[in-house]
Amino acid sequence: MDSELRELYQQVILDHNKSPKNYRIIEHPSHYCDGHNPLCGDTINIYLSIEEGIVKDISFQGSGCAISKASASIMSSIVKGKTIEEVKSIFEKFKDMVTGKLDVDLESMGKLAVLAGVKEFPSRVKCASLAWHTLINAIDKKQDAVSTE
Amino acid sequence: MESNIINEKIFDVEKIRNDFPILHQLVHKKPLCYLDNAASTQKPKIVIDSINDFYSTTNSNIHRGVHFLSEKATQKYENTRTTVKNFINAKSEKEIIFTSGTTASINLVAQSFGKKYVNEDDEIIVTYMEHHSNIVPWQILCEEKNVNLRVLPINNNGELILEKFNELITERTKLISVVHVSNSLGTINPIEEIIKIAHQNNIPVLVDAAQSIQHTSIDVQKLDCDFLAYSGHKIYGPTGVGVLFGKEKLLDEMPPFMGGGDMIAKVTFDETTYNELPYKFEAGTGNIAGVIGLGAAIDYVKSIGLENIHKHENQLLEIATQKVSEIKGLKIIGTAKEKTSVLSFIVENIHPHDIGTFMDFEGVAIRTGHHCTQPVMDFFKIPATSRASFSFYNSLEDIDQFIIALKKTIEALS
Numbered sequence: 301m302d303s304e305l306r307e308l309y310q311q312v313i314l315d316h317n318k319s320p321k322n323y324r325i326i327e328h329p330s331h332y333c334d335g336h337n338p339l340c341g342d343t344i345n346i347y348l349s350i351e352e353g354i355v356k357d358i359s360f361q362g363s364g365c366a367i368s369k370a371s372a373s374i375m376s377s378i379v380k381g382k383t384i385e386e387v388k389s390i391f392e393k394f395k396d397m398v399t400g401k402l403d404v405d406l407e408s409m410g411k412l413a414v415l416a417g418v419k420e421f422p423s424r425v426k427c428a429s430l431a432w433h434t435l436i437n438a439i440d441k442k443q444d445a446v447s448t449e
Numbered sequence: 450m451e452s453n454i455i456n457e458k459i460f461d462v463e464k465i466r467n468d469f470p471i472l473h474q475l476v477h478k479k480p481l482c483y484l485d486n487a488a489s490t491q492k493p494k495i496v497i498d499s500i501n502d503f504y505s506t507t508n509s510n511i512h513r514g515v516h517f518l519s520e521k522a523t524q525k526y527e528n529t530r531t532t533v534k535n536f537i538n539a540k541s542e543k544e545i546i547f548t549s550g551t552t553a554s555i556n557l558v559a560q561s562f563g564k565k566y567v568n569e570d571d572e573i574i575v576t577y578m579e580h581h582s583n584i585v586p587w588q589i590l591c592e593e594k595n596v597n598l599r600v601l602p603i604n605n606n607g608e609l610i611l612e613k614f615n616e617l618i619t620e621r622t623k624l625i626s627v628v629h630v631s632n633s634l635g636t637i638n639p640i641e642e643i644i645k646i647a648h649q650n651n652i653p654v655l656v657d658a659a660q661s662i663q664h665t666s667i668d669v670q671k672l673d674c675d676f677l678a679y680s681g682h683k684i685y686g687p688t689g690v691g692v693l694f695g696k697e698k699l700l701d702e703m704p705p706f707m708g709g710g711d712m713i714a715k716v717t718f719d720e721t722t723y724n725e726l727p728y729k730f731e732a733g734t735g736n737i738a739g740v741i742g743l744g745a746a747i748d749y750v751k752s753i754g755l756e757n758i759h760k761h762e763n764q765l766l767e768i769a770t771q772k773v774s775e776i777k778g779l780k781i782i783g784t785a786k787e788k789t790s791v792l793s794f795i796v797e798n799i800h801p802h803d804i805g806t807f808m809d810f811e812g813v814a815i816r817t818g819h820h821c822t823q824p825v826m827d828f829f830k831i832p833a834t835s836r837a838s839f840s841f842y843n844s845l846e847d848i849d850q851f852i853i854a855l856k857k858t859i860e861a862l863s
Contacts, residue, residue: 369800
């Protein structure tokens with residue numbers, strides 16, 4: 301397999317795609333938002349339970365490509381237990397990483413570093429960021445569904 | 450290999466491929482296998498040369514110019530109108546309007562015909578398999594004028610349920626706008642029958658020929674369609690140019706769509722009178738080089754022959770269909786009896802977008818997504834499909850490369 305392609309579709313991503321973490325519904329979420337990517341028809345529903353500014357629980361459901369599903373799965377495991385400020389700061393770093401804007405220190409990105417390969421695929425950046433945009437909108441309680449277009 | 454031999458007898462693909470400079474390149478170190486023809490077709494050298502030649506030798510604004518270049522440019526532009534007229538057998542050049550593409554052509558009819566003939570509580574009929582470009586212009590009209598859009602349903606093979614057609618037609622139906630060939634399913638719709646039924650009820654019909662004009666010969670007089678729309682870039686011509694055919698009587702009665710230069714007879718601040726057909730609908734300087742390129746593309750297609758094209762593409766579809774059918778977990782979306790060379794499919798547990806990226810690294814260009822037909826995706830309860838669409842310049846080697854790449858992709862993603 302080509303190295304760029306292998307970098308994008310690492311085994312970790314394929315594993316998350318097959319058995320995503322937190323892939324369920326939270327019955328009475330404090331925060332919720334739908335997101336969709338009109339380009340490929342990906343959809344995601346994010347459920348949150350936020351107490352005193354801390355993400356106590358997060359879950360998601362939806363349909364999407366391996367990149368979008370793995371990104372949502374990794375995101376869900378990372379943001380649990382974090383404060384809203386921390387979540388937003390991770391999102392900013394994540395955005396920079398996948399768009400290749402800054403030379404992000406991959407070691408500081410932890411589990412998210414597996415998505416760094418996305419920056420070589422401009423058409424797939426939206427797949428990787430859909431879950432994050434939806435999460436931020438859910439936190440900010442924006443009523444409109446998120447669209448990456 | 451027997452089919453290979455039969456195929457080569459009908460068609461010399463290698464010779465044809467030499468007419469298309471873009472096909473001879475490596476993509477991710479693999480020979481390019483271009484199977485995204487339903488989205489846009491590649492351009493033969495003769496088309497590229499015609500555009501280059503226009504800008505190198507003839508470039509000037511058309512109509513009303515008295516100098517040499519303007520007259521020459523006008524002549525080339527108007528000659529293409531005759532080429533287009535002959536290609537679809539329209540009665541007169543007055544019935545051929547150059548637009549920027551199918552979308553612009555449909556919008557023109559929706560706005561202009563809509564303004565004149567469609568009123569509150571009237572109805573427009575489209576089908577479930579329309580491209581968004583034959584849905585949204587009507588929805589805009591519906592919102593403006595409080596009109597209802599009614600939709601002819603499809604069955605699980607992706608064919609229109611024609612029996613429902615009579616139920617949909619009422620005395621309030623003002624227009625039927627129907628796609629000739631579905632871009633996401635490949636279905637060839639029985640437009641002859643649709644037009645017949647519509648005309649029995651005195652309802653005009655617009656045919657969206659964006660996906661049929663490059664595969665099958667169309668005779669607008671024989672069909673008796675009232676409008677026909679298509680794009681240049683799907684028939685081996687440039688992007689940004691398209692055609693609207695309309696029956697002269699209808700076009701004559703319709704108000705202008707856009708105002709501007711060239712579409713007028715006389716302008717004063719008190720009153721403006723409009724130019725005659727087809728110029729009434731061609732405001733502003735059009736895509737002159739594009740129109741000339743379209744003319745070259747039509748001449749090229751005619752030289753290959755639509756019948757030969759149809760035969761070869763059908764054979765590619767048949768072979769590809771049979772080969773993908775053997776792949777476990779793969780389901781073809783769009784299994785109509787009458788199809789053009791479009792092969793849409795889904796693979797169990799693998800998202801089309803992932804398939805598209807993997808295939809790209811094998812040099813294979815396919816399209817993945819909803820193909821601007823979200824209602825079709827909703828009908829099949831899927832978010833998207835992978836779509837391979839074949840042209841006459843595709844060879845049996847392309848099919849092999851496609852199948853090998855697809856199997857490799859599925860293995861890597863399973």
